[in-house]
Amino acid sequence: MYKLEHISKSYGDKEILKDISIEVAPGEAVGILGTNGSGKSTLLNCIAKLHKTGSDTKLGYVPQENPLFDELKPVDNIRMWTDLNRSQIAMALSIPPLSELGISNFLDTPVKSMSGGMKKRVSLASVLINCPQILLMDEPFAALDLIAKQDILRYMGAFLGGGGSIIIASHEEEIFNFCNKVYLLKDGKLTDTNTLAAQGISYIDMLRS
Amino acid sequence: MNKLKFLGRLITADLKRLKNYIVSILIAALIISGICGFAGSVIAKNVYKQGTKEIIGIGYYLPEDGKEEMNNMGITMLQEMESMKSTANLIQVSSPEEGYELLEKEEILYLVIVPEKFISSIMNGTNTPLEIVVWDNSSVSSYIANEMFISYAMYLGLAQSAVYSTIDAAYAHDLTKEERNQIRTTVNLTYLDRALNKDSFFDIIDGSNQGKANLLQHYLASAVMLSLIFMSFVLMPHLQGYNKAMQTKFSTMGIGKFHMILSGWISSLVALYISYLLCFVGISIITNSFNPLGLVTAIPSLMAIGLIISLVANLTGSLFTANMTMLILGICIAYVGGGILPNAMLPSIVQQISGFMPGKYIIANLATALFGL
Incomplete structure (x- = not known):
């Protein structure tokens, strides 16, 4: 079980996160639901920064905006985040499970000429190449078409099946149908939505209430 | 990592x-x-x-003192000097008042008013001073002009000493009046030219x-x-x-x-x-x-x-x-x-x-x- 407790964050006088605790089990996907500006990205940033590098549990962070240099090729972008060399990267991306991402044939294509979906895959690859146990994903479906979304969902399923855990921040309903647990982030606090969802209350109504 | x-x-x-x-x-x-x-x-x-020069206007007034020939000879000698040709344009005015007008219009930067029998006074050592008028006495250019005229006066003084030494030597050797006058004229012209035409003493070296x-x-x-x-x-x-x-x-x-x-x-x-x-x-x-x-x-x-x-x-x-x-x-x-x-x-x-x-x-x-x- 991966657990982080007592997370608080303020910007000036405004308290964004108020003493939040979160835990996720292996093979489990946890969703963070919230309106725009509720602090979802802030929560994931805090989790990423609080996680100690060098700890036994490897954590990979996939931000909403792709952290890629457009001028460089995918292989050079990925090299920034791993100790592997070019040929090792190419090898890792050509065999399962990373081959599922489908970027092994595009390693020398400049990132600036890639579609949004391909960029997201490269972004994912730069994280997954280090075999993390926990994945933090911030709005993974932002600016993706239906096919790209399905591909990403399929890969997330394979990752969970391999024993990995995912914490996803989003406001897309199909992601929460995929998650084992969904929390509502509102007024800086996390609330478990499973009870409300079991009563048939939709996520939109949860956000409005 | x-x-x-x-x-x-x-x-x-x-x-x-x-x-x-x-x-x-x-x-x-x-x-x-x-x-x-x-x-x-x-x-x-x-x-x-750098590399360009601006010729300035200097006005001068010569008195009607019966020494016009000598005065004109002095002016001609000045005008013939290489250093004067490249830096100044000498403009004669008929009266000091005309000179003041030109100063006011900035057609000349300085007005030199030559007193009566000026050259004679240099020759005989009484050295009647020149009057030099500038329109603006507070600028860098008037300061430079002031220093320039003082240095010229010093050189003239040196030349005068040399001339008198030569004339004293002529007397000591019992030369005739005509011989002494010839020496006086030659020495005057030679030393005045050498004193005022400083280009012959200095080489300008690129720094x-x-x-x-x-x-x-x-x-x-x-x-x-x-x-x-x-x-x-x-x-x-x-x-x-x-x-x-x-x-x-x-x-x-x-x-x-x-x-x-x-x-x-x-x-x-x-x-x-x-x-x-x-x-x-x-x-x-x-x-x-x-x-x-x-x-x-x-x-x-x-x-x-x-x-x-x-x-x-x-x-x-x-x-x-x-x-x-x-x-x-x-x-x-x-x-x-x-x-x-x-x-x-x-x-x-x-x-x-x-x-x-x-x-x-x-x-x-x-x-x-x-x-x-």
Whole structure:
């Protein structure tokens, strides 16, 4: 079980996160639901920064905006985040499970000429190449078409099946149908939505209430 | 992952990204250095009017004292002197009042009013003084004129001593009156000519290569500095290429602003060196001199400029703000460093500040590197 407790964050006088605790089990996907500006990205940033590098549990962070240099090729972008060399990267991306991402044939294509979906895959690859146990994903479906979304969902399923855990921040309903647990982030606090969802209350109504 | 290792990868990635900007850097370097170099040489020529001379007008009034022939002979002798021909235009006025009018209209800068029997007074040692009128007695030019007339008077005094010595010697040798008069005239003309025509005593030596940059070298070095500073307009998109997501992920690796500034500094240094090489080759061809040490000795200046660019890139929010900041900074650095106007023409407070600003030292370093001083 991966657990982080007592997370608080303020910007000036405004308290964004108020003493939040979160835990996720292996093979489990946890969703963070919230309106725009509720602090979802802030929560994931805090989790990423609080996680100690060098700890036994490897954590990979996939931000909403792709952290890629457009001028460089995918292989050079990925090299920034791993100790592997070019040929090792190419090898890792050509065999399962990373081959599922489908970027092994595009390693020398400049990132600036890639579609949004391909960029997201490269972004994912730069994280997954280090075999993390926990994945933090911030709005993974932002600016993706239906096919790209399905591909990403399929890969997330394979990752969970391999024993990995995912914490996803989003406001897309199909992601929460995929998650084992969904929390509502509102007024800086996390609330478990499973009870409300079991009563048939939709996520939109949860956000409005 | 080790922080230092990641920093190394960031620097490597930034240098790889720089490859995409090489063509832009070269074209920008050619254009910017061309414009700045042209401006530099125009300033050098026009600030001190180096290589040009302005002929000033000097009005003179000769009295009707029965010595017109001698007075005219004196004026003719002055007009024939090479130093007078190239610096002054002598204009005779019919009265002092006419001279004052010309002064007021600024057609002449000085009015010399010759007293009656002036030349006779020099010949006989009574030395009746000239009256010299200037319209504005508080300017640098009137001060210079004052000093110039005093020095001429001193030379005349020296000449007079030599003439009297010669005449005394003539008397001592029991020469006839005609012989003495002939000697007196010859000696007068010879010594007056020698005393007033100082070009025959002095050689004008070009002061360059005495360890300091001459005016043209100074302004070309300043032009190169400005070109390098304005290369920031090409470099900014590269240096500000870390999006928010990237910066967030950097922070999870312990990489902050300091590391990004450091990486940007190294990229800037490489880009600026490429631009500098272009300027170095161009100036070497134009001046027909090559200083191989200049390929290395300019590096401190490039490091200083690169650091400024990287700091502005990483500490400002948008591309527009960064570019405007560099534009204003560049002009300020050049102005305070004496790169636009000569240091001596700057207000005294600015001259004092310039010692604490990088511009002065960058220009001096670049001048040394480019011209082998």
